[in-house]
Amino acid sequence: MTRPILLIVDYNLSRIDEVRHLRDHAHARHGATVVLIRAAPTEADDSIADEVIDLDPLRDDFAEIGEKLLGDRRERIRAGIVFSDNAVRSGAELLERLGVPVDSPRLAEGAFSKYRYRLGEARVADLLTAQRIMVPAFAEIASLDQLRDFARAHPDGFVVKPAAEGNNRGVVVVRPGDDLTAAFAEVLPYLEGGVICEEFIPYRREYSYDGLGSLAFLTEKISARGRYPVEIAQVLPAGVDEHERATLERAGRQANWLVGQCDGPFHNEIKLSDDGLCAAIVEPNRRPGGMKIWSLARWVYGIDLHHRWVDTAFGTAADAGRLVPGCSAATVMLGVGSDRSFSPDDVAAGAEPFADAVRATAERFGLTDGELTVTEFSWLSPERRHLHAVARDNADFTAQGCIVLRGDRADIRTVVHALREAWSDALDRALALPAPVRKAR
Known part of the structure; x- marks a missing residue:
């Protein structure tokens, strides 16, 4: 009998382990051949799929x-x-x-372009x-003069960001009195793909x-x-009251409608007012959340959403029932204590700063x-990079770690x-350890 095919369209390289997890379940549960499509594939891509097609x-x-x-x-x-995100529209087509x-290709562009979503x-x-x-006021800009025009119309502050970019890259909060020339300089690298200004959302708390x-x-x-409003942690379950939950769920569902999500995954970022009655969408996504959110869900709720995604695609997903948390968990982004050049090779052999x-x-x-356990830890890059102590985006972090907390x-x-805080101290100690003594041959 000819094996069925599961087609996976593109992925971000940091999520290679998730693609491998999807492939393994497709093999085991559905006897499927996995075909991956992505631009300029590498040997790593060949290792996680049965066939790889080079197409951007x-x-x-x-x-x-x-x-x-x-x-x-x-x-x-x-x-x-x-x-x-790059494939959300073309892949659906x-x-x-x-x-x-597949969920709507026509509406999918709103889950890729922040500008298109605001238009919707x-x-x-x-x-x-x-x-x-x-519904924040917004404008697409291509010059410093346009940025100044938006600033005059929104004197209480606003956000400048790329129209289509992830991981908080290029996001700059402009407050009254800030240097507009400097703010524009920070988004210059993104002008070709589009840059937008958005009215500042005055709500402090953020959820997805x-x-x-x-x-x-x-x-x-x-x-x-x-x-630089960079994400430093994701936490499950969210600590909200019932009326706050209703507000967030209402906003999240309506974001899904606007981008055409129906059966597939979603990760909609939402800000919540202090009284919990009002919300605003930061951005929608028709993909699983980053920072191991689906892994957190597996530990907290006992459900493997990657497996369920494959089963849903094949039309065999069973009723999941109600999600009830059994513990709490978090993914934590870990940086450096001072501006410095850093590589994981700087950490002394045998040192385990995250465990410490x-x-x-x-x-x-x-x-x-x-009661407090480590479930995952990984360095974000093996390369030497210059990192800022005050992270400007996710590229300024050294590592991420996942923890599970049991009990109350x-x-x-x-x-x-x-x-x-403990990480900064532990990393400094690990970097300060003397190099291991080489044994004479």
Whole structure:
């Protein structure tokens, strides 16, 4: 019998382990051959798929060429997954051409371009406002003069950011009195792909509405304060009251409608007012959240959403029931204590700064063995990089670590902040350790 094909369209390189996880389940549960499409594939891509096709999802003719390349296997292609922002529209178009069930290609552009999403919001602004969802004023800019015009119209502050870029790259908060020339200089590298200004959303708390199909949960985002609002942690479950939950879920669902999400994954970033009655969408995404959010869900709720995504694509997903948290968990971004050049090779052999930091944090809160545990840790890059102590985007972090907290003797949010402090001390000690003595031969 000819094996069915699962087509995976593109992914971000940092998520290679997730693609491997999807492939393994497709093999084991569905007996499927996994075909991966991405631009300029490497040997690493060959190791996570049965076949790799070199095709850039940002090409204007991506769907047309992809259909021609896969035309002789159309009958075997039973399921498809689009796993990157770059491919969210073109990948959906390709799957639709191949006759594979997929969420709306026509509306998908709103999940890639922040400008397109704001245009979509503006078209239904009355409906959103009636649901207490703020619709920020916005404008696409291409010059310093246009930036100054927007600043004059919004003297209380605003945000400048690339129209289509992830990981907080290029996002600058402009407050009254800030140097507009300097702000424009920071987004200059993104002008070709588009830059927008947005009215400042005055809500302090941020969450994300995450899930797959009709299955949803809320994740709490902890961000740095100041000029660079970089994510420093994601926490599950979100600590919200029932009326706050209702507000966030209402906003998250409406973002899904605007970008055409129905059966696939989503990660919609939302800000919440202090009274919990109003919300505003920061940006929608038709993909799983980053920073291991689906891994956090697996530890907290006991559900493997990657497996469920594959099963949904094949049309075999069973009813998941209600999600009930069994613990709390967080992914924590870890930086450096001072501006410096850094490579993981700088850490002395045998040193484990994250384990040391978690141990110190557990002791600080009087937690016993097993109450605070490490589930994952990884350096973000093996390369030497210059890092800022005040992170400007996710590229300024050295590593990320995941923790699980059991019991109720500490709050996971307080633990996150303490852990980041302990990390700085532990990393400094690991860097200060003497080099191991080489044994004479």
